[in-house]
Amino acid sequence: MILVELKPLNRAVDADVENLLDQAFGADRFTRTAYRVRAGLSPLATLSFSAWDGDALVGALQSWAVALAGDDGSRHPLVMVGPVAVSPVVQRGGMGKQMMAHMLAIAADAADGALMLVGDAPYYSRFFGFDTAATTGWRLPGPFDPARLLARPVGEFVPPNLSGMIVGDPQRR
Secondary structure (H helix, E strand, O other), rough: OOEEEEEHHHHOHHHHHHHHHHEEEEOOHHHHHHHHHHHHHHHOOOHHHEEEEOOOEEEEEEEEEEEEOOOOEEEEEEEEEEEEEEOOOOOOOHHHHHHHHHHHHHHHHHHHOOEEOOOHHHHHHHOOOOOOOOOOEOOOOOOHHHEEEEOOOOEOOOOOOOOEEEEEEOOOO
């Protein structure tokens, strides 16, 4: 496992983070539905990190203030985790797990809603406790695979088990 130094995301130059995201996910990443949810938002400073190997930016984890806008008119704050990006040069070295574990430790006290993400269910379930138990009625503003829409409790916050749309929540920072 490569050991890196984790720092607040704002310690990295935005253009370098964008370059890392392009390397990890491709330049077409903006077409993904998760980008529609995050449009116009800034990452949550307390739950977003950069990973450094010396002076080289080699990873980034971003978290976002979103909400489940319930079909019943209710609104439930959530924290959308991702993207979790690792430089292709150091992938498969455990850095993604290291960043997720760090975020989860901080989220226990700093998150103001349950956590959710769009990702590989076997991986995020096995290592981090995310699942689809509460998300079967959740929707995203674009195409998505319901098996990849995952959530997990954090601290006192439990994912709401009701139908609704995941939307950005610019009021929360």
